[in-house]
Each structure stands twice: as structure tokens, then as C-alpha cells.
Amino acid sequence: MESDIIIIGGGAAGLMAAYGAAQELSGNGDPGKVTVLEKMPRPGRKIMLTGKGRCNFTNVKDWEAFSAHIRAGRSAVRHSFFSLSPEKMVGFINSFGTETVVERGDRAFPASYHASDIVDTLVRACTKAGAEIITGSETVSVSIDENGKTFSVEDSRGRIYRCRKLIIATGGLSYPATGSTGDGYAFAGSFGHRTVGTFPSLTALVPAGYKVTEKPSIGMIAAKALDGYGGFVGKNDHPDLPEGYPETKGHINRNLPLSSLGETLCGLHLKNVGLTVIENGTAVETVTGDVDFTDGGLEGPAGFQVSRRCVKALVNGAKISLVLDMKPGVPAGELENRVRGLWEGIRNDRRSERMSFTNRYNVLLGKLLPREAIRAFRIMNRNAEDMIQLCKALKGWKFDIAGYVGYERCVVTAGGVDTAGIIPKTMESRLCKGLYLCGEVLDIDADTGGYNLQMAFCTGLLAGRSAANSLISSRT
Ligand SMILES: Cc1cc2nc3c(=O)[nH]c(=O)nc-3n(C[C@H](O)[C@H](O)[C@H](O)COP(=O)(O)OP(=O)(O)OC[C@H]3O[C@@H](n4cnc5c(N)ncnc54)[C@H](O)[C@@H]3O)c2cc1C
Numbered sequence: 001m002e003s004d005i006i007i008i009g010g011g012a013a014g015l016m017a018a019y020g021a022a023q024e025l026s027g028n029g030d031p032g033k034v035t036v037l038e039k040m041p042r043p044g045r046k047i048m049l050t051g052k053g054r055c056n057f058t059n060v061k062d063w064e065a066f067s068a069h070i071r072a073g074r075s076a077v078r079h080s081f082f083s084l085s086p087e088k089m090v091g092f093i094n095s096f097g098t099e100t101v102v103e104r105g106d107r108a109f110p111a112s113y114h115a116s117d118i119v120d121t122l123v124r125a126c127t128k129a130g131a132e133i134i135t136g137s138e139t140v141s142v143s144i145d146e147n148g149k150t151f152s153v154e155d156s157r158g159r160i161y162r163c164r165k166l167i168i169a170t171g172g173l174s175y176p177a178t179g180s181t182g183d184g185y186a187f188a189g190s191f192g193h194r195t196v197g198t199f200p201s202l203t204a205l206v207p208a209g210y211k212v213t214e215k216p217s218i219g220m221i222a223a224k225a226l227d228g229y230g231g232f233v234g235k236n237d238h239p240d241l242p243e244g245y246p247e248t249k250g251h252i253n254r255n256l257p258l259s260s261l262g263e264t265l266c267g268l269h270l271k272n273v274g275l276t277v278i279e280n281g282t283a284v285e286t287v288t289g290d291v292d293f294t295d296g297g298l299e300g301p302a303g304f305q306v307s308r309r310c311v312k313a314l315v316n317g318a319k320i321s322l323v324l325d326m327k328p329g330v331p332a333g334e335l336e337n338r339v340r341g342l343w344e345g346i347r348n349d350r351r352s353e354r355m356s357f358t359n360r361y362n363v364l365l366g367k368l369l370p371r372e373a374i375r376a377f378r379i380m381n382r383n384a385e386d387m388i389q390l391c392k393a394l395k396g397w398k399f400d401i402a403g404y405v406g407y408e409r410c411v412v413t414a415g416g417v418d419t420a421g422i423i424p425k426t427m428e429s430r431l432c433k434g435l436y437l438c439g440e441v442l443d444i445d446a447d448t449g450g451y452n453l454q455m456a457f458c459t460g461l462l463a464g465r466s467a468a469n470s471l472i473s474s475r476t
Contacts, residue, residue: 013439172413
């Protein structure tokens, strides 16, 4: 089958690339054909999961503030950001009749809070511009002829597609059930591109003792290796991960059962706490925000903010601890005075006259911690029964980290195709003319907040437009 421009992958980047290419061609009166090959039965499967189904599709900050949230690939993204800024992205979605809202932190969502509205808008934009989306077509290999002019793309059913321009938009490795299984790294590799080591980012960090130490029952997980705390590490033979998925050291399967400590902590939502990362005994980063304990481990906005650094360190064999400061706005000395005052008040209260020390102490903790946190706090801070130790524990509730949840449930893949091999002004490969790459397949990643989708959209649009323009100029 012949097409002028083929895009492998119908996710955020691929759909935007298809729209950009088809619109550029038709706007220039060029009859060129644009085709998306998507392996899943429907395009945009991952977008459907984003923002917990609400799709935080961009973040309307200016470049300076936006780029502070990019963890890798800032210079590779800069040019495309200006060709499709977050405001333009919002305008693009609105221009197809989909209303949007901007929430706290400049995060933009569809006004319906349905991710499907964003997917429908993207698909409509593509088809209206004239691009074809072929679903159920899994690319298995790519090549270029000896003249360097025509690409061949073979899918798993043996169909061969030929094109003049090829765009790889296959995403990363996270949530493989959505179709993102890292295939693009090998495709790019076949044209000489290098892949920077990948690891999961924006993921749960698993405290020591959070998961069961016993061997799992037969049929649960065929895990091979037990770490010191009983989590299964280093082998990604997880039911949710396809066979042969890349291993990352420190990976703990998400569906390993919780220990009793895990059960006690799971469900706890801590608002506005301090979170300090200790790497090999040295404090390296402190953030403030919300922390959630889930079936995976410690996550939530503040947890995610430090997860990239922690996973990278764990992969490299470092020891990581996280320290929660339950009273980040109160200096230690002031907290001590406050706690002593509260304790005096409880002891002098007639209602507590007949209470045991333990019950009085629980009343005190009830004034200092969310109710649901008290049990876990007591279990983990047994020596904090005098006021000085208690204050230390409130400002330094320590969790040694045994590992992290892997690609099966991480939000984004750090690492990917080296951006040094890409021309940022066009997203074209420096190694193979006519080849373009965009989105998460590249070594680009950012914090949560709409940044990752925006990077996929803007690099995708630029790749599509550049491929179309190059095609148009080759005809004249
Ligand atoms: C649970 C979750 C929540 C998220 N929430 C947000 C959020 O609210 N805001 C935000 O900005 N980001 C969010 N992200 C991140 C964001 O979804 C990704 O960064 C973004 O989707 C990357 O876009 P992409 O097009 O590069 O890759 P993908 O969206 O992964 O798309 C790649 C596509 O390529 C297809 N494909 C792969 N290999 C082949 C092949 N061999 N042949 C054919 N097709 C192939 C896949 O099926 C897939 O459709 C979230 C991610 C997850 C997992």
C-alpha cells in the first residue's frame, strides 16, 4: 500500500502529527496521502486514562515556567512548544467545539472532564484534514530503500506500506495494555538512533515492609527474586507486562499483596506535608505537597515529584529513604512548645483524669495528625513517647524505600531515543532524511500537570508539518 506520509502510532503525538501533515498538504493544494498505523483497535487508548479519565491535556504556563517542569529534552522541545503553545493547543481543541476549563496550577481539561472528548476531537481533526487512521495494524519492521527515498513498513499481518516520509510516534513503555510497548526504540535503532536507558517515572515508591514478605501463592506471580524486605525485584515478569519487557533494578510488582503495615498505611491521604529525599545518607531534595499511600506505595503529587530522582537512584544501586515532615510550616522549636502546651492541656483536663497514658497520648496525636494516620505513625515511631522524640518524629517520619512500581503502572517513561539525533526545528532525524520522531518515544519527560501531553502534541504537530513541507518542496 502506498501513502506519502506514514505515522506509526495513533496516540497523542501521532494523531497530532497526522493532523499537522494532512492540514499542511491540503492547505498547499497537495494531494498527498497521510496514514496513521495504530496497533490497537482504537486510537488514543492511553489518552483515555490520563488525568484519571479527565485528561489534563495541557498546562497553560509560559515557556519559562513550563520548561522548569521538563525533566529531560528541554532544548529538543523548545521550538515545537512555540509552534504549538499551550494556549494554541487549548484554542485548537475549542475550534472543534470542545469546551475546556483551566484549573488550579494552570492545568487544562475538557469542560466535560471526559478524556474521550479529547480523543474524539483529535480523531475528528485528523479525518477532517484528510488523514486516514488504520487501526489493528501493528508495525513489526521498518526499512528504507538503497536510494534513501522510500520507506517500507511491515505490519504483523504481513502487509507492506510504502511512503516517502515516516514518523515514529510509538510512545514509551508505560501502561503496555494501551499499546505503548516501546517498539519505536528498535525502529529508530534500525536507522542508527541511540536509545538513552529507560526507567519508570511518576510512579509509586514502595516503603520497606509495605508488601508481604511471604512467597506468593501459586498462580499469583511467577516472581523470581526476593529482596531484603520481601518485595519481588529486578524481574518484570508481571502479569500486566508483556514477555521480554526490559528489566529495571528495584522494580516491585504492583500487585504483590500489602503487608499489615501496608494495609495500615494504604488509603492515607496526607495534605501539604514536607517530603525529603535522602540518598545514601544525604538529603538531596525537599518538596511540599500532598502524599498518598496506595496499593502501590507512596505516591500523590509530592511523591510523584520526587519519584524520577528516586527511581533513577535505586536503579543505580543507591539507598533511598523518604522523610515526611507532618508540620512543614512550623519550626522545630515552635512545634515543641505547641506540643508541650497541648500535652499540659490534656493532662489538666478533668475528662482525661482516668485515662491511661496510651489513651491520653492518642488524644494528643489526634490534635496533631489526621485520625487515619495515627495508627501507622505509632507503629512506625514506637520510641516517640516523650515530647521531644514525638516532635522529632512529626518532623522526621522516615520510610526506607525498598523499590518502585514499574512500567505496568507508571505514568511516564524516562529515557528514550536520544534527542541529539533529532533536529528540534523540524523533529527530523539527523541520521536518516525523511524520518521524523515525536512524543514519548524520545528521551523527553516532565512532571505531572499536563506537561507530558503538551510535549507529545507540540512535537507531533511539528513533525507532521515538517514532513508535509519537506514533501511539498521535493515536488517543486
Ligand atoms: C495513567 C496515565 C495518566 C496520565 N495522565 C496524564 C495527564 O493527565 N496529563 C499529561 O500531560 N500526561 C499524562 N500522562 C502521560 C501521557 O499520556 C503521555 O506522555 C502521552 O500519552 C505520550 O503520547 P505519545 O503519543 O508519545 O505516546 P502514546 O500515547 O503512548 O501513544 C503511542 C501509540 O503508538 C501505538 N503503537 C506503539 N507501538 C506500535 C506499533 N508497533 N505499531 C502500531 N502502533 C503502535 C500505541 O498503541 C499507542 O496508541 C498519563 C499517562 C498515564 C499512563
